[in-house]
Amino acid sequence: MTMRRRLSGDTLSTVLLFLIPAFALYAVFLVVPVFQSFRYSLFRWDGLSPLDRFVGLGNYKELLGDPVFWKSLANNSILLVFSLITQLPVAILLAVLLTDKVRMKGLFRTMFFAPQIISTVAAGYMFYYIYEPTFGILNQLLRALNLGSLAKGWLGDTNLALYAVLFVISWRFVGFYMVLFMASIEGMPVEIFEAATMDGCGKWMIVRKITLPMLRDTIKTACVLSIVGSIKYFDLIWVMTQGGPAHASELIATYMYKKTFLSWDVGYGSALAFTLFAIAFVLSSVFMKSTKSESGGKSMRKGRAR
């Protein structure tokens, strides 16, 4: 409210002018395609012939009876839970440790952030040569340790393929969240920590009672990023297994890509795309709503009250 009152007509038009390019891009590449893909999803269409076989919600009906869709949905849920319970806690731990007085801080920061800088495809191939069944490093190591019975065809095992890739995904993203948390911790007022230390707070107590509550908003952001990221995830799965073997590591996004660009069932692919959008939209808004009720500023006020 205060913002709007302060804006004169002139500044308002400036603001609008500067918003136009961003909004135009957003509309052309995001808003319009969402509606367009919903429209396509109502047709049986191969992308080449005229759009004339209207099937109504037929594609969605088929989707509900498609075991591969349910398998992908389950895999996405596993990815989501796995990401939340591994990436975030590890990232917080690293951020807390690396913002403290540690020797060779810079080296460690670079080390943990490096996986995020490596291109996805390069990371995928690097790990492929670790997982490779015959001469891959992992199996060779296991055999050298006389644990040959544990050697597996990691990316080709229907029970393990998904987790083999999940590990690499977490390895890549921990660094990203770590930087996010570090930035937030370093932005916290030093006085609070000094005061706490003077009051005789131990390190653990400071983390629990000060750092974590003050990180609350950042954690929330990280959760939303992680949830949305997991639902629409595609890259490493595509590079490492393409959803195989036999759909064992299939995600909705990879299945959508296959249906649209390999099978040329563009209508069905669009139905998958729209479903994906709906799930991501609903989940992230529910998450935002449910955490909003305990207003973001609360922890800050508590902090100040002390």
Add this chain to the structure above:
Amino acid sequence: MKRFSAAVFCLVLLMGGAFLGTVGAQDKTLTVWDIYPAGAPFRKVLDGAIERFKEANPGFAVQVVSYGDMSNYKTKFATMLAAGGKDVDVFQTWGGGQLATYARRGLVLDLTPAMKKDNWQARFSDASLEFVSADDKVWGVPVELANVLIYYNKPMFVKYGIKEPATFDELLAACQTLKQNGIIPMALSLNKAEWVGDLYYQYLVTRVGGLDPFRKAIAREPGGSFKDPAFVEAARLLQKMVDTGCFQEGFMGAEYASMRQLFAQEKAAMVLMGSWLPGQLATEAPNFLPKVDYFRFPTVSGGKGKVTEVVGGTNAAFAITKACKYPEAAQALLKEFSSEKTAADVLGVAKRLPAVKYTYNPAQIDSLTIRVANELNNSTGIQLYYDQSSTPSLAQTHLSAVAALYAKTTTPEKLAAEWEAAAEKDLK
């Protein structure tokens, strides 16, 4: 005023990208799309043909866009076609169901009149033109053919006293002998390369039931069905190979490159692969290549298929888009692609099999390439790769079902039933 011009500047920047694309292409340029990256032997073959075309047709430039990888190429190409196909004149195709699909949508230039003129069609073998024909019309020009054979390490076979297996049971016995000696019998890769696993299945079906079951089933002829016993029996034999330990541990997780590595590093004795393999090995492992020989996929006892029936297809064919502005010139380019000189280069430079009739100088071509070429010339029937003969959607369903067969997450009966159900839905 300043603000206004800033906004205009932003908008121009935004729209600039859209206009840039339209002024790039010059007049009288033929754009060719293929998958051969710089340095690949086949690139040299095609570039040579393009040079000869340019000499004979002054005023024409040829722009080559190569993608280096088949699945990447197919995706980009289909997207481009869906957008009108104006960016490309000549494109690589593998013939079969996919080319027929594009042709039926009116996106491909009909080459039948050109083939009849000057008897161009007489340059090709009957089988090779069949791969690029649909609805009694010719839509493409095949440049290279390939047949799939079992390549093996000859000194290794000698060392363990193994003869070239003539029957499926002999093949299984050979696998057991090799395994007992700590050698991987056959290298296989299924990670992101389901088509490699499908080659075994296609051969087993062909050996069990001959060429008829697939031909009838895919054409939806009366009595044709993917539930035919041949498809079930072949799936059973395939799982038997897995149980016998014919393939390396964890083959499901290996990629195509790993498979060639296992063979070239002499960790594996055999590999089932197309006739492009020696050409690949010539650059990847030239010292190993002299040890390589081949045998035909063995027969199955009681099977209807003959040992001279091969799985194969066109590996490089080229077609012209309907949107091409210079169809005459494009056809002249394709004529050069099928010339005597190009064929000689396909055989001599790329060590691959030309799709046209050709003569060769035995002193210049290695004997393995010649024997493999003769194997194809003397074949009594060719089974075009299943994924190329099917529609894209049916091919995907089939490939992942075969992967499930190897992983034992499906049964032979289920594979056949699901395949038939998909075909009924897709081929109506």
